[in-house]
Amino acid sequence: MEIAPCIHNILTDLQHATGVTNTYLIVGSEGAAFVDAGWDRPGEAEARIAYWEKLGKPALKGIAVTHRHPPHWGNAPAIQRACGNPPIIATFTEKPEIDARMQGATVDRPVRDGETLSLGSLTLEFVEAPGHTYGSMAVFIRETRALFTGDNVMGTGSSVVNPGEGEISLYLQTLDKFLRYEPAVIYPGQGPVVTNPRSKLEGLIRHHAEREQQIVSLMAKAPCSIEQLFAAIYPDIREGVRHLARNQIRSHLIKLEKEGRVVAAGDVYRLSAR
Structure with missing residues (x-):
């Protein structure tokens, strides 16, 4: 159409x-x-x-x-x-x-x-x-x-x-x-x-900043595995998209690692001591 x-x-x-x-x-x-x-x-x-x-x-x-x-x-x-x-x-x-x-x-x-x-x-x-x-x-x-x-x-x-x-x-x-x-x-x-493109784009940027801060705040309390982060961030997500949610957490952790803000020890992530 x-x-x-x-x-x-x-x-x-x-x-x-x-x-x-x-x-x-x-x-x-x-x-x-x-x-x-x-x-x-x-x-x-x-x-x-x-x-x-x-x-x-x-x-x-x-x-x-x-x-x-x-x-x-x-x-x-x-x-x-x-x-x-x-x-x-x-x-x-x-x-x-x-x-x-x-x-x-x-x-x-x-x-x-x-x-x-x-x-x-x-x-x-x-x-x-x-x-x-x-x-x-x-x-x-x-x-x-x-x-x-x-x-x-x-x-x-x-x-x-x-x-x-x-x-x-x-x-x-x-x-x-x-x-x-x-x-x-x-x-x-x-x-x-x-x-409303500007509102949509700014909203996406804001969403990812909030998700990153959520991950950082959880690790500030204690080192976390991806499964622990997943359980805290997505408690009610439906089965069919759980793998996608886990991948979003992994992608945010990769960003934080490259920035030197997070350190991985096996499957557990913690905030760097810098």
Whole structure:
């Protein structure tokens, strides 16, 4: 459906336990581009291709993949084959991660911060946005100041930063970077459109500062294991997301270790004596 002038979000009626990832189609006067491609599940690629055909098959200039996770590139090979062989676009950092998993295609155009793609009336700027993953990318429409954030910003709640795939410190730097773009609207990787970007971004920064302080305050009382921190911080969290919550604690501890504020002894963490 068209959710704003020139911007479409292609969601299917298919119900899956793994959830829904937004697939945006941006249409300018001289072409179009996808931002993310959705899960590679039965009927998903066909729905996206059919929607593009319904719009009159505008010249597809690119398929921008915001990061390495499968729901963001899953249908990219099928869309590429059916829609005139447009380049699949991602950052240099994400290219090897995506290429290793994606079958039938590769990232054709790796990009660096500030590179652009013209759709005629609209200019897409590719923004390096490490955090959720090391090579995450956002897409910024210069003319309308619309920001497509991938999973660095969710429509509801906060993003997940898994150890080994991204870092909290980089994530916070990216949120500050997004603020400097002064977006008029945010189109997130999952969930509804964010119509008050500054409030959302500042809220995410504040949330992570509060979570970090919560961890530090608990360790100020006594050294803690991740399980002890988890029990204190997330007493009522549902079973299906407990592993994600533990990973957020690990990611915060990695940040604090790098800053010299926390020392690990096996599975137990304590505040440094500095």
